[in-house]
Amino acid sequence: MGERRRRRPTKSGVVLSEDVIIECAVRLIGHHGAEALTVRRLGAALGCDPTAVYRYFRGTDDLLLAIADFLIGETLAGYRPGPDWVASLRELGLRVRDGHLRHPRVATVAAARVTRRHNEFRAVELGVSLLLSAGFSPADAARYYHVFIDTVLAHAALEASYAALAPEVREADDRAWEETYRRLPATDYPAIGAVRPHLGAGMSGSPFEDVLDLLLESLARRV
Amino acid sequence: MGERRRRRPTKSGVVLSEDVIIECAVRLIGHHGAEALTVRRLGAALGCDPTAVYRYFRGTDDLLLAIADFLIGETLAGYRPGPDWVASLRELGLRVRDGHLRHPRVATVAAARVTRRHNEFRAVELGVSLLLSAGFSPADAARYYHVFIDTVLAHAALEASYAALAPEVREADDRAWEETYRRLPATDYPAIGAVRPHLGAGMSGSPFEDVLDLLLESLARRV
């Protein structure tokens, strides 16, 4: 993939480029759901032959990684840490999670393979400097940054892979908490029976903020 | 899907059952990767027509849930909670993580799902009863069970997806991580520079136990 390209307009008049393709792919995922990102549909949305994409990316995987890089930049755009390190870390965590949820299918792939580029360096620098400013020793700052970012990424990836499920599958899983668990006999499952009224509301929701707050609370106590 | 079945041996002489299919699928995923689990390959491995699987499972998703539940059962086998609820939850968390790491490729696909099957019921019953015995109200027990199990599953899935990478990819990843961060200029990234000697050690290890302990510590304080 050389630096200079001769661009020929497609049949429908669009001039392709890596950026045009990435933006179109992101739009496709955001508008029509995660499963809409197929080479054929991407070609249709771009107004070109599906295989034209292979002139710019080696394959689906390569394209997904490129999109992931785009996503990281989007996540960090406009973030400014404040004076309170707990609040700042909290917002950083929420931002990472939002970015993952906005493009869940990309997130599930990017979580497995960590793409180390400029924007990730910025995130590490931010998190570590916040912990240092909190008063942690360099050793503890490194250790707890690891704890913090892994927890955030792990939960974000888990939520993302859930959000990446086909809508009907996801709804069936949600309904399972409401219906299946409500019908379990209290004789076989006494604890579930005792907790039953509270099962549906909390279970299908996300514990992300609870987890984040519990973690930051523990960190604040250890500083 | 009735209770009793008339089993007819396949062309190659194998007698099918749900368990036979699930075990074969787990073996297939463990040996050739999650993407190797297709109906056709499963049929080939079983020695039957691919569509015979549809006599036992409604579709791919149903089969996947059964596999996930099989994994939970394996994880729970032999587990007995002790008198100390914190220690019991800790061991439960470690067991879940071990189970996921033992079948990383299954885990990456299954972690975010609700299996709606027997073994999952057992796990929920266990966790909730431990939190109830700790003194939490039913509402808090349900809420914090969700917090606990999601944290454990999220970290386990993240570690599993890392473990599922091809060895050469994983090693290349580690090397890139060490080298990349060593070369980052301290002028642009002062915090990373200050923490550098501690960064490598923390990154190669897992923060799972740190996270687990921090979480249980917070829970114990809230009871």
Place this chain on the structure above:
DNA sequence: AGAATTACGTCAATGGTGTTGACGTAAGGT
């Protein structure tokens, strides 16, 4: 014991997917 029923393994077919290789045209440098 023999007939009836039906579970279930098999086959054929449909419409989706990613990816490859050949082809020709139009764009850009000279």
Place this chain on the structure above:
DNA sequence: ACCTTACGTCAACACCATTGACGTAATTCT
């Protein structure tokens, strides 16, 4: 105005999940 070649197009391939029809063998009923 050439010549080169980038790249959009097309056809084809190999796979995928899933469905419906079909026949047979295994159980069940009389």
